[in-house]
Amino acid sequence: MACVLAIETSCDETAVAVVQDRTCCSNVVASQIPVHQPYGGIVPEVASRSHLEMINTAIAQALTEANLGWEAIDGIAATCAPGLVGSLLMGLTAAKTLAMVHCKPFLGVHHLEGHIYATYLIEPELEPPFLCLLVSGGHTSLIYVKDCGVYEMLGSTRDDAAGEAFDKVARLLHLGYPGGPAIDRLAKEGNPHAFKLPEGRVSRPSGGYHPYDSSFSGLKTAVLRLVQQLEQKGDELPVPDIAASFQETVARSLTKRAVNCAIDYGLTTIAVGGGVAANSGLRQHLQAAASSHKLRVLFPPIKYCTDNAAMIGCAAADHLNRGHTSPLTIGVQSRLPITKVMELYSKRQRAEGRRQKG
Ligand code: KG4
Ligand code: ZN
Secondary structure, rough: OOOEOOOOOOOOEEEEEEEEEEEEEEEEEEHHHHHHHHHHHHHHHHHHHHHHHHHHHHHHHHHHEEEEEEEEOOOOEEEOOOOOHHHHHHHHHHHHHHHHHHHOOOOEEEEEHHHHHHHHHHHHOOOOOEEEEEEEEEEEEEEEEOHHHHHEEEOOOOOHHHHHHHHHHHOOOOOOOOOHHHHHHHHOOOOOOOOOOOOOEEEEEOEEEOOOEEHHHHHHHHHHHHHHHHHOOOOOHHHHHHHHHHHHHHHHHHHHHHHHHHHHHOOOOEEEEEEHHHHHHHHHHHHHHHHHHHOOOEEOOOHHHHHHHHHHHHHHHHHHOOEEOOOOOOOOOOOOOOHHHHOEEEEEEHHHHHHHHH
């Protein structure tokens, strides 16, 4: 059993959690949404300053809510890649300092591995192999989960990430930031078949289309053109219908790729992660398609889909149980493929002994 205090500051949430293996003991998330709202998007410099202001309170609160003291903590973890460099630096520096002061092992965690581990928090019996559909503000990935730290990227986006597409379309519909939840809300009042929008496809040099890769920039441009045409005609914008048609197109495209990928690779479980996993359209589409193909689809609750530190702690606890720790010399990286996760760790003898015992 490993009990980890984890910090997540890769973007606009200051999050701290205490996790015991796959059980969340506390999950504190201080959202910066109100701080960035006036700018219509995330301002990196503002984000890192805000992390600095919030981090100590969030750490204290996570320990209090878990009802644990430092003596109960086996390791201290922080997201170190990928993300906004200034933001990552705040969490990583706090975690390294705590690890040194309290003489605990330190672990740097890959943000996307955290999103994969979110599913274990609700499904502790789940074991690889399975397929993870990871849809966030920065990523749209189909990941073959083979083991802790062992991943194969089967599909990705060629341009905008799914969440980014939601945010950009919301901006052109004047729905504010963050766009995903706003579109999701409005889509419930609209007709998803009101407008036929193009589902982006990625062509292959050898001919045909890539079966698992996505592209959302064409869809975003199509929505822009539609809005311009309607505005030129002087019509009032049917915002709920546009939101519903856009959401339907994204949900259909992601569902098709995820289901085909799982079937082709013989994987019977699809775990969904990232902020866009909160989307009601995607949940309905994927759930329906999966059940008709006898696939199991797991959606963590929304608090574990959007950025949080519990998922980071869950990934760190698994690494710690396997004797993986990170040197205090590791830095932050704005980009790091998930296939390189193991570069963050070195093997540690004592922790390995503990895993074998318990
Ligand atoms: O995973 P996340 O919290 O942060 C990143 O790692 O990027 O994802 C944030 C993204 C944003 O683009 C946001 O608009 C989107 O997730 N999002 C949603 C919903 N809730 C959050 N997109 C569609 N529908 C939602 N309900
Ligand atoms: Zn994320």
